[in-house]
Amino acid sequence: MTENTGYEVVVVGGGAAGLSAALVLGRSRRRTLVVDAGEPRNAPSAHMQGYLSRDGMSPAAFLAVGRREIARYGVELVRDRVVDATREDADRGGGGGGDFSVVLAGGRTVRARQLVVATGLEDELPPVPGLAERFGRDVLHCPYCHGWESRDLPTGVLATSVLSVHQALMVTRWSKDVRLFLHEVGESELTDQDLRRLAAAGVTVVPGEVAEVVVTDDRLTGVRLAGGAPGGGSFHAREVLYAAPRAVPRNDLLVRLGAELRETPFGSYPVIDERGLTSVPGLWAAGNASGFAEQVVNAASRGYRAGAAINAELLMADLDESAP
8 A cells, every 4th residue: 555645754663763863854844654663682691781861771762762752753654674675766746855655564665755764783793502592691792781780790792703802902991800711712813912801901811612501590500612622611600791792784675776785894894984875875874774883872863863854855855955
């Protein structure tokens, strides 16, 4: 079913970035639709940290407040998934960037003059037995998000790349009992500088593959090394384990619409300007759809910036069209 009455803006994704963009657009009196599949990246976490005035708030409560706020300004939100989108040229009547046709899984097809992609990314965890079940609880990925709550506890870092050395060094700000389990990293991959820094920080380097995460009475109690590894089968008592997941950007929609992408160590992300505009006129990216390292507060900021820029783009397009 195609709706004859289109929206000025459709926002794909109802997380911090998408809701923030929608809030600005709603307050700017723009007819806006948010399409949210309900799969926030931080859903496993009981709380979020480092967001001024929202420190310690649960992600679910944060999103619930955001949904109520955008509703006050007439923004519509539907629980659905965008499965396809196409764009016509601006000179065919879209104005302000283009005319997007957006297909939803539920059967609707809506139109928009501007499209915001705020679909975020997925975390793909290393296939270590027991790891995924503890993610967001005592298996963590970000010390800025969880370091204070797990301070001074025996801590492990699961190395999935040489970048895990940096993570282990950072974690020592919150715990002085840190062990770096090399897991997928060979000892020869560590540079002399890595070894000097790890030693200076007091990090114990443990070679060998981790076979499993050990849980007792619903609490992480340690990790066990694989039998064939040095110290094979040995148990290392830990109460916290940091594991860097592989970021999988949800960029299908951007690819379909022809946005230029850039390759990074953390996946393919769109090339955007400082406002969030992609290489496709009228197509914007915000939050973790635009980059790997956007925490909730940064994602909200990106959404706000995109929303304000879109309002200005639409205004100027309308003025240019009506000018004598």
